[in-house]
Amino acid sequence: MSENTTTTPQTQTAQTDADPSPTTTTGETVEQTRDEWTDYEFRGEAKMAVEDLDVHYGDDHALKGVSMEIPEESVTALIGPSGCGKSTYLRCLNRMNDRVSSARIDGSVKLDGREIYQDGVNLVELRKRVGMVFQSPNPFPKTIRENIAYGPKKHGDLDTGLLARLLNRSDADERDDLVERCLRDAALWDEVSDRLDDNALGLSGGQQQRLCIARCLSVDPEVILMDEPASALDPIATAKIEDLIDDLSEEYTVVIVTHNMQQAARISDQTAVFLTGGELVEYGDTDQVFENPHSERVEDYITGKFG
Amino acid sequence: MAGAGRTDTRLVESETTETDAVAGVAVGLSAVLFALAVAALFERVSLTGSLFGVPTVTLLGGLLTALGVAVIAFGVGSRFGYVETNPDPSAGLIAGFGAAVPWVLIGGSVASQTLGLGVGVGAVAGVATGAVAFAASVLPREDLGSTVPLGALLGVTGLVFLTGVIGPTWVWELGWAQQAAVTAEFLIPVSTLFSALYGGWASAKAYGGFGARGRHMGAYVLVYVNALSIVAFLFILVAFVVVQGIPGLLNGTEFGFGTGPTTSVFGVSVALPVSVPFLMNGVALFNDFQGVLPAIVGTVWLVVGAVVLAVPLGVGAALFLTEYADRGRFTQVVEVATNGLWSTPSIVFGLFGFAFLIPRFGNGKSLLSGMITLGFMLLPLVVITSREAMLSVPDEYRDASAALGVSKWQTIRSVVLPAALPGVVTGVILGVGRIAGETAPILLTMAGGTFVPGSQTADVIGGFQFTSAPPFVANPELLQATSALPYQLYALITAGVGASSNVGNADEFRWATALVLLVVVLSFYAIGIATRYYFRRRLKHT
Secondary structure (H helix, E strand, O other), X not given: OOOOOOOOOXXXXXXXXOOOOOEOOOOOXXXXXXXXXXXXXXXXXXXEEEEEEEEEEOOEEEEXXXXXXXXXXXXXXXXXXXXOOHHHHHHHOOOHHHHOOOEEEEEEEEEOOEEOOOOOOOHHHHHHHEEEXXXXXXOOOOEHHHHHHHHHHHOOOOOOXXXXXXXXXXXXXXXXXXXXXXXXXXXXXXXHHHHOOOEHHHOOXXXXXXXXXXXXHOOOOOEEEEEOXXXXXXXXXXXXXXXXXXXXXXXXXXXXXXXXXXXXXXXXXXXXXXXXXXXXXXXEEHHHHHHOOOOHHHHHHHOOOOO | OHHHHHHHHHHHHOOHHHHHHHHHHHHHHHHHHHHXXXXXXXXXXXOOXXXXXXXXXXXXXXXXXXXXXXXXXXXXXXXXXXXXXXXXXXXXXXXXXXXXXXXXXXXXXXXXXXXXXXXXXXXXXXXXXXXXXHHHHHOOOHHHHOOHHHHHHHHHHHHHHHOOOOOOOOEEEOOOOOOOEEEHHHHHHHHHHHHHHHHHHHHHHHHOOOHHHHHHHHHHHHHHHHHHHHHHHHHHHHHHHHHHHHHHHOOOOEEOOOOOOEEEEOOXXXXXXXXXXXXXXXXXXXXXXXXXXXXXXXXHHHHHHHHHHHHHHXXXXXXXXXXXXXXXXXHHHHHHHHHHHHOOOHHHHHHHHHXXXXXXXXXXXXXXXXXXXXXHHHHHHHHHHHHHHHHOOOHHHHHHHHHOXXXXXXXXXXXXXXXXXXXXXXXXXXXXXXXXXXXXXXXXHOEXXXXXXXXXXXXXXXXXXXXXXXXXXXXXXXXXXXXXXXXXXXXXXXXXXXXXHHHOOHHHHHHHHHHHHHHHHHXXXXXXXXXXXXXXXXXXXX
């Protein structure tokens, strides 16, 4: 993870004590992360609560003792340089890292107060409630309609199969309603309503990404995780996605990883800054983080001196 | 020769555009020579005869000489600045070796054979000639280097043909124990073919004005000729079999109602309005015309049986290896084993079937044993190609599906498999092409006899019998020995002269069998390609 910075194991966010400051290979002093910088007080309920989250990929310590609470129905931006662990963090929130065989995850992540890293957690239910949108648009090579209806169908909520049609139990109307609702929510309906049975791969990149968001909405999640959803898109498509995220935050809890600091400043309610080495350095109100950060390193990063 | 001389003067005096046209004509001339050489090689053009009123060999020689002179003229013209070109300092090592190889052969043969100086002197002379050609290619500027040695090669070859040093009846006895000889029928087309390639390459370079663009043109011509000749060879092969096979196939064919045999489709008897005895009869003493129906039906059932056996097993194994098994020692071992199985000689599979399957299925050769043996042969290719196809399904699809909370098996079934299907089908197509033509395993596991009577036609569907006692279903047809087309062909060829007393004109019968085999295999291909097209379409254009 850290190409140019070696941090000793003691530099964990949760335990700032009187350890001598470890130095980078270049001899620079790395300031200690302080608890109060990440201790973000917000009004309302915490949708997700992460405590002392450590992630190793093999020998690589990707995330070091991260603790943060994510408030309900808001947009939380995760920013930081490449390889700082923010995507890893995001993928821990719906246990997508379980799919990486070399990953080892310690710590606690709670959704509505219920631990998701324990035996007996229903991953299907978890991922239905915590949906994810990926960096590059990845619609299935199916029709637009099938892309949206895929999740609910596989969960048995919609049955439009041959047998259901023969028994006159087909949910085709419910499916079409769902498709329209999700596409409207993802601000795509007007553009594709006349070609729902075309292959989704024929859409433009921005449309594909909004289709992926619509697909994510189809299983009615509570939290939506977005991993740099606009990084592969042009400015116009990016603006549409940003508007969409703004709308979504009225109903959903959105956590978004982004490289684009202007974007984070524009759309997020609170911002978490990860810096090289997999530490959460600062977490707080977006305005405060961008205008008046506690940490010097964060200030350097935001003003472009480091990263 | 006069024509070539005129080319020369015109080239020297002309503008660039005309030069281009002449160089283009030279490239075209090479193509014509290439085609003539191929035609002569396949005896579609007689070397002893004449074309357009000129003896063939003389015509070839004249054209080669003209091409050679033109090529040299290009180079010289360019060197002395009469033609605007953009040559590199040297033609390069590859061009040097390319020019050296034919000159080694020419120098060696002339010294050792024509002049009779013996092998040792011949070898030295060959190497010396080659070295001169190499130096002549590499040392001068590119325009001379890539034209003069090759143009001289073309000129020498052409003059040898023109002057009749090597005529249509020329033979070179090699004096080996096997009584091998190089005949004019082989040497003239082959040397014309290679000379035409060299000439085409050199004149294409000239056409491009040498330099980078010239090299591009040269490579373009070579690649194009290569692709064309592959298509041409395929076409010639198919056409050859068709031409030879048609008479035997249509032997005794009749049209009209009631002429054909009666067959039943879903219980309804239908008399076919056409009778093609070769396709509709077996071999029997009282048949007017003999046929290979049992072998056709046997081949079709073999392939169907093998596919039904191998595809589910193979796709399942590939699924396990790509989606479930951790990548490690075990999957590597399985991978090596499947690759090894695919390259295992078919006779080994046949022997396995003979020793293992036959004693377990009624102790006699049977259709079922053949199906299983060929199924085993098909299995590794299905595993390999399915695995490749599944690995090439982007992980993004799996991630997207997992993020929606869809279980692994459902993801595989509704996302991975559909995306991998075209690749799987490609593998099955390739495999079917191989097993449908296999002779050895069939010989050992299911072949009944050389001349199979119509009564041995396997009626697999009609053969199912249902009983009230276990095992509830039986199919004696599957346990009967029958024939398949490749084996039938092999048996007919090895049956020797006696075959004619059984099947009439044995030669016609063999070619017709070969044609039917070809058509059956190509039909399987067509079905496979149509299936693949269907699945691809569903992925891309729905």
